[in-house]
Amino acid sequence: MLVAAFTSTSLRWVRDHEPDLAPFVKQVLLPHDYLTWHLAGRPDEATTDRGDASGTGYFSPAEDRWLPELAENALGHPVRLPRVARPDEVVGEAVLAADARSAGSAPRIGAGTGDNMAAALGLGLQAGDVALSIGTSGVASTVATGPTADPTGLVTGFADATGAYLPLACTLNAARVLDTAARILGVDHEGLARLAMQAAPGAGGVVLLPYLDGERTPNRPDAAGTLHGITTSTGPAEIARAAVEGLLCSLADALDHLVAATGQPVRRIVMVGGGARNAAVRALAPAVLGQSVHVPGEAEYVALGAARQAAWAAAGTAEPPHWALPDVRTFEAEPTPHVREQYAGLRDRTEDWHRSLA
The missing domain is CATH 3.30.420.40 (ATPase, nucleotide binding domain)
Known part of the structure; x- marks a missing residue:
């Protein structure tokens, strides 16, 4: 597609x-x-x-x-x-x-090369590494040793900047989910993170399906966001938590599509982008994704990838020069599979509803 x-x-x-x-x-x-x-x-x-x-x-x-x-x-x-x-x-x-x-x-x-390819080179991704980039849109990409052909169209089988491959899944809504939730709740991003961490995993049953302005993964160009499960006990903390968990569940779906398309297990998750600076995103990502998440220091990784490619061409070596990531912090948490289960339930019900309207 x-x-x-x-x-x-x-x-x-x-x-x-x-x-x-x-x-x-x-x-x-x-x-x-x-x-x-x-x-x-x-x-x-x-x-x-x-x-x-x-x-x-x-x-x-x-x-x-x-x-x-x-x-x-x-x-x-x-x-x-x-x-x-x-x-x-x-x-x-x-x-x-x-x-x-x-x-x-x-x-x-x-x-x-292209921006995502340069970012992968700047991050020094190896086969099995996954980069989750949380910008205005979300990107889940991984370096693969063989080409990828995904008949669903959700994973694009790009080439990378080293001679390998860079299958990639992209969402339309990532950091904008945090922006929207913060605006609705009348707080800044730090306030949103504090609220989210006050609520229990699963946000008391409140689930946000974050297809705010349509979505690409899954392909729902005419969709809107869905907030489900509000009760009289729902407060700002649950709404904030649902926003962060909804964003992370959307990226987790993209990651699952990558694994299915490549048949390659995830070796390491590296999270970057403006949304990765949010304290709640960092804390909750390993719980939702089910494994450790590595967040390097803030840098322009596309530009660093271009610099690494230039150094490689100048050196005339068989492999790109070694490129260490700056100030990597590793975040770990107990997995919360029920968060993804309740998200998947809402996602699938709305998918059925969209089919019924087609």
Whole structure:
């Protein structure tokens, strides 16, 4: 299943909505491909990498090759595509102004990659490691040694930035769940965390299904959030706890889809993103997910991944340089399987209701 983020869907949109312009498209580059090409002085041959190419909808990570017929089907005519560089390749040299050139040799340009691929490289993920990123949306990704093909469409079989694979499941609602709950309760994020920790696991039976503005995992674009189980004993603490647990259960579902699609057990969970700074999220994540959660220090891991890739290309080594995570804190808690059970009950009942309306 192709979602709007894939390049092929953008090409089809151009074909359908700009039919007068579509025939003039001769070559398709991703933003980082264009930047690389421009920095290198606009050579005859443009380059990309496996990671970003795997998000186009017309590249096969399993075969490491373009599927140009799919790009042609999307746009309506053949187009030129960039060469796919090796992950550690130096693809060119930056063309500098004359005064900069006189100062020394031109900087070399690495292959580049996509944001999630760079984040995985910056985090130093190994096979079986799972990164849970809690930003505006939520991302669960894992490094796999083999390609992934998920017929449900919930897990996208990307390539990573090292020559391996990066299957990924994405939710539309993550940190915005915390933002919304805090606004409704009239508290800041610290206040939300304090309230959530005052309630018992399971929030007294209150469950939040956090599909606030539609959802991608599961695929419910027209859904809204559902708050279930309120009684006369329900207070702000239970609502706050239900918000945090609902967010974590949604990410746990995404993680389960990853495991099912890859057949690969989870070795380690690394949690990052703005939502990972919330004290209640950190404390409750190992209880909901059922295993330890590692939270590294705040950093721009996409940028660190780009730096690691550049260092790899400059070093000319077989593997990327070792990259230690800063200030890792490990959180542990007794598992609370009943939290996921009551969440799954509400999720499945609403799924049945949505089917009945279809």
